[in-house]
Amino acid sequence: xxxxxxxxxxxxxxxxxxxxxxxxxxxxxxxxxxxxxxxxxxxxxxxxxxxxxxxxxxxxxxxxxxxxxxxxxxxxxxxxxxxxxxxxxxxxxxxxxxxxxxxxxxxxxxxxxxxxxxxxxxxxxxxxxxxxxxxxxxxxxxxxxxxxxxxxxxxxxxxxxxxxxxxxxxxxxxxxxxxxxxxxxxxxxxxxxxxxxxxxxxxxxxxxxxxxxxxxxxxxxxxxxxxxxxxxxxxxxxxxxxxxxxxxxxxxxxxxxxxxxxxxxxxxxxxxxxxxxxxxxxxxxxxxxxxxx
DNA sequence: TCCCAGGGCTTGT
DNA sequence: ACAAGCCATGGG
Numbered sequence: 001x002x003x004x005x006x007x008x009x010x011x012x013x014x015x016x017x018x019x020x021x022x023x024x025x026x027x028x029x030x031x032x033x034x035x036x037x038x039x040x041x042x043x044x045x046x047x048x049x050x051x052x053x054x055x056x057x058x059x060x061x062x063x064x065x066x067x068x069x070x071x072x073x074x075x076x077x078x079x080x081x082x083x084x085x086x087x088x089x090x091x092x093x094x095x096x097x098x099x100x101x102x103x104x105x106x107x108x109x110x111x112x113x114x115x116x117x118x119x120x121x122x123x124x125x126x127x128x129x130x131x132x133x134x135x136x137x138x139x140x141x142x143x144x145x146x147x148x149x150x151x152x153x154x155x156x157x158x159x160x161x162x163x164x165x166x167x168x169x170x171x172x173x174x175x176x177x178x179x180x181x182x183x184x185x186x187x188x189x190x191x192x193x194x195x196x197x198x199x200x201x202x203x204x205x206x207x208x209x210x211x212x213x214x215x216x217x218x219x220x221x222x223x224x225x226x227x228x229x230x231x232x233x234x235x236x237x238x239x240x241x242x243x244x245x246x247x248x249x250x251x252x253x254x255x256x257x258x259x260x261x262x263x264x265x266x267x268x269x270x271x272x273x274x275x276x277x278x279x280x281x282x283x284x285x286x287x288x289x290x291x292x293x
Numbered sequence: 294t295c296c297c298a299g300g301g302c303t304t305g306t
Numbered sequence: 307a308c309a310a311g312c313c314a315t316g317g318g
Contacts (some may be wrong), residue, residue: 122313127301173299178315214315236313 001076008061008146010070015057017080019102020050026277027235028224029106030116030129031136031153042136043073044109045152047145050074061145075104083270090263092245092285093271096278103273106224110192112153113225118178118212120220127171134170135162156186178212185210196226203228215253223269232260232268237279244284 002013024032024039032041038051038058046069049060059070071077084101088094115135120128139158140151154162160183167176186192190210195203200222207218216233223231234242234256242256243249246263260268 118315120313121315122298123300124302124313127299130301168299171300175299175315212315216314 003067005062005064005067008063010059010062010067012057012059012076014055015052015076017084017102018052018057018074018104019100020052022100022103022277023074023106026100026103026273027125027280028220028273029108030120030125030132040147042150042153043106044112045141045143046070047143047147047150049147073107075107078104080104083267087264087267087271087274090271092241092278093264093274096274099281100274100277103270103277105227105270105273107227108225109153110195110221110225111156111186113221114182114186114192114207114210114213115153115159115179117217117220117224118182118210119172119175121175121212121214121217123175131171135159135167135172138162138166138170156183159183160187175212181211182213195222200228200230204231215257219269223272229266229270230261230268232257232264232272235276238272238276240284241275241279 004011004013020038021034023029024041029041029043031043032039032050035049035051037053038049040049041047046066048062048070049058050070051058057074057076059067062070080103084097088097116128116132119131123131136151136153139154139162141154141158143150143152162180162183164176164180167179172179195207198206203222203226204215204218207213207221208215213221216235219231219233222228223233232238234253239256242259243251247255247259251259260272264271
């Protein structure tokens with residue numbers, strides 16, 4: 001990997017498989033917005049403008065000391081071309097890869113991902129973004145960069161100060177008590193670190209002990225924060241695709257989950273992201289919709 | 294087993 | 307303009 005640093009900017013020369021829209025509008029992250037060039041957003045306590053230009057990836061502001069953070073966050077060391085080749089044996093995934101060819105799975109902070117995806121339950125992206133933004137503004141640390149003031153995602157110690165009423169005022173609705181209870185569990189010593197070292201099925205059971213975390217939210221956290229490739233988040237759209245194309249209308253969550261691992265193995269979560277991006281953008285395939293009527 | 298609980302956006306009238 | 311539908315999880 002060749003990286004040039006100049007004018008407070010990191011430039012990764014010849015970055016492959018990277019399209020800002022595919023990455024930041026695939027439902028995995030809620031703090032990035034379209035900017036003049038690419039997207040600008042906050043991850044943890046760092047903000048950056050991230051954009052592709054002439055085949056190079058630009059990260060601004062970013063110097064040598066911050067670059068390893070973004071390299072890890074943006075999963076730059078994973079070869080997505082190879083993964084796409086591996087997954088292309090399946091026709092629907094292959095078609096989906098054509099639409100979302102520049103998708104990558106971000107490696108986000110576990111606590112931030114946990115809180116964000118509890119909020120995501122039974123909710124739409126715009127509202128989720130608003131709730132998270134208000135929580136960060138109220139409880140996160142204020143920071144300044146060349147774009148102005150922004151707010152870091154609050155730490156567990158900062159967010160323990162938020163009451164159920166505070167979360168309601170941020171717009172969290174009936175998820176407010178789940179948030180308050182889960183933040184308390186983390187502060188009381190629930191260990192988010194060990195999750196990453198566990199077997200997938202044990203990790204999934206463990207994270208579901210937290211209030212507001214069911215099987216779908218658990219898979220989102222395991223995939224987007226810990227990089228468990230076999231986590232296959234079954235939201236309503238992926239359920240529809242999985243039922244329509246691969247299984248039957250009445251199959252259970254367990255059957256779909258087992259199917260995904262048998263079919264895509266360690267790459268199930270990445271296959272899910274390509275399919276999710278495709279189905280959200282283009283809807284279910286026409287033949288499938290006819291079948292369902 | 295089924296039903297209900299914010300609320301903002303999307304889709305249909 | 308206005309109403310109905312959408313949505314993961316926990317609790318009754």
